Amino acid sequence: MSDLRTDALDYHANPRPGKLSVELTKPTATARDLALAYSPGVAEPVREIAKDLENAYKYTGKGNLVAVISDGTAILGLGNLGPLASKPVMEGKGVLFKRFAGVDVFDIEVEAESPQAFIDTVKRISCTFGGINLEDIKAPECFEIERALIEQCDIPVFHDDQHGTAIVTAAAMINALELADKVIEDAKIVCLGAGAAAIACMKLLVSMGAKAENIFMLDRKGVIHAGRDDLNEYKAIFATETDKRTLTDALKGADVFVGLSGPNLLPPADLKLMAEHPIVFACSNPDPEIDPAAAHASRPDVIMATGRSDYPNQVNNVLGFPFIFRGALDVRATAINEEMKIAAVHAIRELAKEPVPEYISQAYGGIKLEFGREYIIPKPMDVRLIEKVPAAVAQAAIDSGVATLPYPAHYPLKSVEDCI
Numbered sequence: 001m002s003d004l005r006t007d008a009l010d011y012h013a014n015p016r017p018g019k020l021s022v023e024l025t026k027p028t029a030t031a032r033d034l035a036l037a038y039s040p041g042v043a044e045p046v047r048e049i050a051k052d053l054e055n056a057y058k059y060t061g062k063g064n065l066v067a068v069i070s071d072g073t074a075i076l077g078l079g080n081l082g083p084l085a086s087k088p089v090m091e092g093k094g095v096l097f098k099r100f101a102g103v104d105v106f107d108i109e110v111e112a113e114s115p116q117a118f119i120d121t122v123k124r125i126s127c128t129f130g131g132i133n134l135e136d137i138k139a140p141e142c143f144e145i146e147r148a149l150i151e152q153c154d155i156p157v158f159h160d161d162q163h164g165t166a167i168v169t170a171a172a173m174i175n176a177l178e179l180a181d182k183v184i185e186d187a188k189i190v191c192l193g194a195g196a197a198a199i200a201c202m203k204l205l206v207s208m209g210a211k212a213e214n215i216f217m218l219d220r221k222g223v224i225h226a227g228r229d230d231l232n233e234y235k236a237i238f239a240t241e242t243d244k245r246t247l248t249d250a251l252k253g254a255d256v257f258v259g260l261s262g263p264n265l266l267p268p269a270d271l272k273l274m275a276e277h278p279i280v281f282a283c284s285n286p287d288p289e290i291d292p293a294a295a296h297a298s299r300p301d302v303i304m305a306t307g308r309s310d311y312p313n314q315v316n317n318v319l320g321f322p323f324i325f326r327g328a329l330d331v332r333a334t335a336i337n338e339e340m341k342i343a344a345v346h347a348i349r350e351l352a353k354e355p356v357p358e359y360i361s362q363a364y365g366g367i368k369l370e371f372g373r374e375y376i377i378p379k380p381m382d383v384r385l386i387e388k389v390p391a392a393v394a395q396a397a398i399d400s401g402v403a404t405l406p407y408p409a410h411y412p413l414k415s416v417e418d419c420i
């Protein structure tokens with residue numbers, strides 16, 4: 001572990017600080033080039049945009065530019081560490097957007113004294129961008145922030161920790177349930193955590209068939225049940241009539257554990273209480289609710305996933321947000337709606353069942369990858385994600401009426417180089 005710490009700090013510091021930079025896309029070698037790029041030539045697109053704001057998509061980088069914005073109040077599973085401390089994560093999201101889907105990113109860390117101040121800040125800069133990815137903002141404030149910005153902005157606004165995580169979790173969950181020979185309608189689900197990701201994941205699972213009365217959600221005080229009077233409106237949706245109070249109570253006979261909370265909160269001994277072929281998604285980042293080795297030791301029949309790239313079954317929103325925005329930007333969607341999210345779930349889920357090309361196995365140390373307990377969800381390195389997910393999202397945007405451009409002529413994308 002200390003190796004990882006040193007390597008990670010060295011990676012971020014050297015040879016130059018940070019992980020990405022701005023690049024030029026036009027020639028700048030001659031005086032003529034500069035006269036076009038800047039004064040006096042730059043006045044021409046200025047006039048065109050002033051006449052018709054849509055021209056910003058034609059003459060600037062707006063259409064391929066996403067703002068990754070945080071206030072640092074819920075950085076990964078690390079907590080409220082302030083906006084500047086969130087910058088490595090936001091730059092990291094920029095790396096993933098660019099690397100996997102060719103999307104340019106400005107990361108923006110906001111010092112906001114209130115949700116309203118944050119909303120106002122984002123609203124005022126939103127015209128710069130083709131889309132807004134909200135990141136690592138704590139619940140419950142994130143719900144109000146997202147709602148207000150969706151209402152006030154005419155570009156897609158997407159809270160990644162809610163919807164990106166929910167989409168990828170749902171895709172992996174449907175496949176895991178299938179492998180465990182269970183159906184979502186009957187699954188007893190324990191969700192440890194009641195923050196942004198947890199609430200969004202459970203809502204999406206319900207919209208895909210899970211029964212709200214089969215879901216036991218826990219916050220720091222234990223099971224969220226109908227007798228509690230300390231619940232905000234977002235948690236209250238999941239209050240069940242039950243006498244279960246603790247994680248141990250909830251896990252008895254449960255089919256599924258979803259952890260979106262913090263490190264090492266699931267005791268290995270408690271896994272023994274779960275039903276046959278338990279599904280355990282320990283998705284707290286960077287450290288899961290249970291160490292996978294400990295989980296397997298406690299339950300050899302477990303189907304296990306984490307949020308990390310160094311274990312099998314990485315249930316992480318990296319499989320979602322780059323490709324979802326790619327599709328949304330390419331049809332200039334005005335929103336990322338439920339139809340687009342569900343299209344993404346199915347595109348990701350179905351890809352896991354396709355034979356895995358050799359280069360992906362190679363990128364993961366030569367292990368054989370085949371749909372099964374150790375491979376329920378595609379790997380981020382899989383270039384077929386850029387073929388399947390943006391296409392499904394773009395089509396769903398068109399079908400649901402939020403696209404303002406037709407289906408892209410250059411689709412399906414075969415690689416990140418195909419992005420225009």
Ligand SMILES: O=C([O-])CC(=O)C(=O)O
Binds near residue numbers: 076307317
């Ligand atoms: O960054 C990640 O790996 C996933 C994520 O959004 C989070 O944990 O907040």
Ligand SMILES: [Mg+2]
Binds near residue numbers: 136160161
């Ligand atoms: Mg996040």
